[in-house]
Amino acid sequence: MNFSDLECKAAGIRLQILETALNAGKGHVPPAFSWVEIAVALFYGGILRFKPEEPRWPERDRFILSKGHGCLTLYVILADLGFFPKSELDRFGGDGSLLAGHPDIAIPGVEIVSGSLGHGLGIGAGLALAAKMDGQDWLVFTLLGDGECNEGSIWEAAMFASHHKLSNLVAIIDRNHLGATDFTENFVSLEPLALRWQSFGWEVVTVDGHSFSQLLEAFSNVRRRTSQQPLVVIANTIKGKGVSFMEGSPLWHHRLPKGQEVQIALQELRSRQEQIHEQTSVTGRL
DSSP, X not given: XXXXXXXXXXXXXXXXXXXXXXXXXXXXXXXXXXXHHHHHHHHHTTOSOOOTTOTTOTTSOEEXXXXXXXXXXXXXXXXXXXXXXXXXXXXXXXXXXXXXXXXXXXXXXXXXXXXXXXXXXXXXXXXXXXXXXXXXXXXXXXXXXXXXXXXXXXXXXXXXXXXXTOTTEXXXXXXXXXXXXXXXXXXXXXXXXXXXXXXXXXXXXXXXXXXXXXXXXXXXXXTSOOOOSOEEEEEEOOTTTTXXXXXXXXXXXXXXXXTHHHHHHHHHHHHHHHHHHHHHHHHHHO
């Protein structure tokens, strides 16, 4: 996909995330919105290696969503790619549904159960070490929330990964500067975040987490890296990206729009989708 195609895909995914949550009456929408471009770059930008028709394909790359509450992004993408029927999105969060409020390994395309924060990087490091020991060339990508980087388990895993030279491990931090109730810097400061990861022996790249050009550049050489260090991509994002009253607000974590908010949110997302379609059409005619 070119950048216009990726932008269009991201806009459609945001709209589907909100529609899915509204239909279910539940779901963490703002934390899902913040990593949409990251997910689209990975799954549609030629970075991840996978087979929807064979979810447990042994040579697949392992993608781990450590911030499990942002699962709606993953669910919408997996359905779009054909890992499971799109009709499952209509049953999200319902009694007996395949798709629960946090990821589960019963879902095709999901590698681990995640919900309790702080575990994804440790699991990812273990998988990466296993791949190294077995002589396998698949990679492990782990998406972390910045709030969960307060957890000691994250830094234990970071030390473990650099000690074992897990160059096949890529951590991505959704750096939206917000936890569940407040800005991250107000309860436990993470900055200087890049220097902290460097001090733990990681190669660090910082990008705009909503820029496909920067994201794809950061991921483009992951299979050809000569460094023995694990890689962390700090992706600066906006929580609630795409809906004006959600963006960057500590009030919006697991709340859903109500009343007039619903129409405003849907209109903004649809307008963005239409804008991208128009820009693409104009570009195609030039």
